[in-house]
Amino acid sequence: MTRGETPLAGPVQHRRHFLFVIPSEVEEPLAVTMADDRKTLEQRAQMTDIERLRHSAAHVLATAILKIWPEAQFAAGPPVENGFYYDLELDHRISPEDFEKIEAEMKKETKANHVFERVVLPRDEALSMAQRGVLGALGERPSPSKFKLDIIQNIPEGEEISLYRNGEFTDLCAGPHVMRTGNVGAFKLTHVASAYYKGDEKNPQLQRIYGTAFKNKTQLDEYFAMLEEAKKRDHRKLGKELELFTFDDDVGPGLPLWLPRGAAIIEELEKLAKETEFAAGYQRVRTTNLARESLYLKSGHLPYYKESMFPPMIVRKGEEFRTYFENWEKEQNRLHEDTASIFLPDIKDPEVRAKIGGMSTDEMNRWIEQRIAGMGQEAVNEFNRMAVDNFIPTLMMGQVAPVEDRYYLKAMNCPHHHKLFAALPRSYRDLPLRLAEYGTCHRYEQSGELFGLMRVRSLQMNDAHIYCTPEQFETEFNAVNEMYLKYFKLFGIEKYLMRFSTHDPAKLGQKFVDEPELWKQTEEMTRNVLKNSGINFVEVPNEAAFYGPKIDVQAWSAIGREFSIATNQVDFAQPRRFNLVYKDRDNTEKTPLCIHRAPLGTHERFIGFLIEHYAGNFPLWLAPEQVRILPIGDEAPLLDYARAIQNELRAHQVRAELDASSDHIKAKIANAEQMKVHTMLVLGNRDLEASAVSVRIHGKGNVGARPRAEVIADLLLSIKERKA
């Protein structure tokens, strides 16, 4: 798989967070997916105006680069979400310092206002042009346009081949383009990155020059102003400024440490989830962070998911003894055969191993003597000679470190929860059984994938597994979706999308578990639930998990960053792997369905999302510091009054601080505003005399003085109701 993404059921996903994952039996070949996904000419023609403009800007960029470096080899130059890029091969490493020079050439090209001319031509002619190096070039060149050549060779027979010209520049291109280069009104190169040709690391590595383009300068400026604004909301920046979390090299990459202010947000989310789930009939459970290898063998996560798990902890020195064992096994002599014939079956027999495991050294020696009693004297001598450094450690392997005894940090909670299901005899009366846990999971994300709080190696999910009968499924699934919607409403998440991934009946038994009826049934029910609930969703065929249909929940933060908050999945395979059963009405044992769900995803990602969503201006109930009391001056009676108010608030679990510094009131306010404290209570002698407090709300300013009791009551109500 590319980029070491775990081979999961379903396609490789970039910057996606997997709630939990079960490997497919058959890894999906990537190449097939690519072939399937090739865009048709018709699809290509469907470009929006801005995409068309940006695609043309990519041609202008190529033109400019060729003016400076005529030998550059171009690959693909599409429009992308916020601009365009062009991939090229060039010995000179283009750096941002080159941008000015390139942009100047681009400017010349747009000033010249060349027409974009489309030419349709036969395949052999296109091939010949590529051979002569004229595609993606300003004219004939000594070496062929190799990427263009490759692209032409991959164009299906019968599909029209076209090229576009602007001035001296000719490029293989399906189009479409704007009329003239002058239509590319305003542009700017933004960054340079690297990319493999066709995204395959076996292919040459190319330089990717990114830029953006707009109709005019005003729109371009607006775009960059928006980017500036977005930067201010970046959760990494705000996380530091607001003292929410930190990373430390000694702790390790991707392992966030939550400062008190950040932990306060976590506490609130936990409280929210616990209340909501309790009301919805969930039960809390707690499971360990570690488990034996055998658990993950049973769940099927090993070896498929191994790459994404931290390497195992091996109890005692199993590896070392195994090496002895391997060396010993390699010995090709009579001794080997004799001893092997006696001891190999012993070593491989778990019962014998367990027996040896309980022996003291003396007992073991006696046992060995008994086992070799039938051998000739010569063999016994030889055996004794090598027993000390070879054979006994080999046996001890069975005693101290069997191969199975490895422990892994858990990467998902489901196997543990399945064990809890299995811990008690279950009847249909126990279902649905909803087990919830804020469990800490560890995943070995690739170093290049780590990204602030969005992609970490230590994470806590607001996880739960619902075990139910097929009859209960629809109600349960609907309830889960209701919960999602409730949360969206609470957090004011307006832009979201649920991607409903279904199976392809043609791939049953390969990509998808061979349960045609269950697939049909659960997909139908899921579809109904989605339709009836008015949820914004799209159906994505052929992208289901191996074991059942799933829903990915995507949301967009205020700065347009996409978040895959959670996946919500149906699973009818894992309960079977774990032999989970309940006794049904008819006294037969049946396997439950399992729904995996985590509406808030992980603390880490969700808080990252919230930081950007609120730009750090959290609503009162979530604010790390809900109230700060700011006395005007530091006279004793005033400070006593301030402390009394703080104590009263704290008694009601309100996160209230007191600024008793010698700063002037203006400075105290500035400090509190900077830390985005939600409510500031300004106290002067006027307030003291009137038993009042002056309320100032972050972002709103002074809202006036009111009686102390009234203000406190309002604060408590607002927190209790989680008002926006």
Add this chain to the structure above:
RNA sequence: GCCGAAGUAGCUCAGCUGGUAGAGCAGCUGAUUCGUAAUCAGCAGGUCACGGGUUCGAGUCCCGUCUUCGGCUCCA
């Protein structure tokens, strides 16, 4: 993991082609007693990410490591 860039005080950053490490904010101390976004002064704060190398001399040049950031098919 791969490619590229970056790492200087708690934070934000300056430090030119190698020549004794700097500012603002935060911190500490003192003064200031101020009614809604920054009162004044003084002090302290650094193994220039880490480890090697070149050099009379390295924050600066070279190599390696770590971390962070931007990317790694939204596809002629």
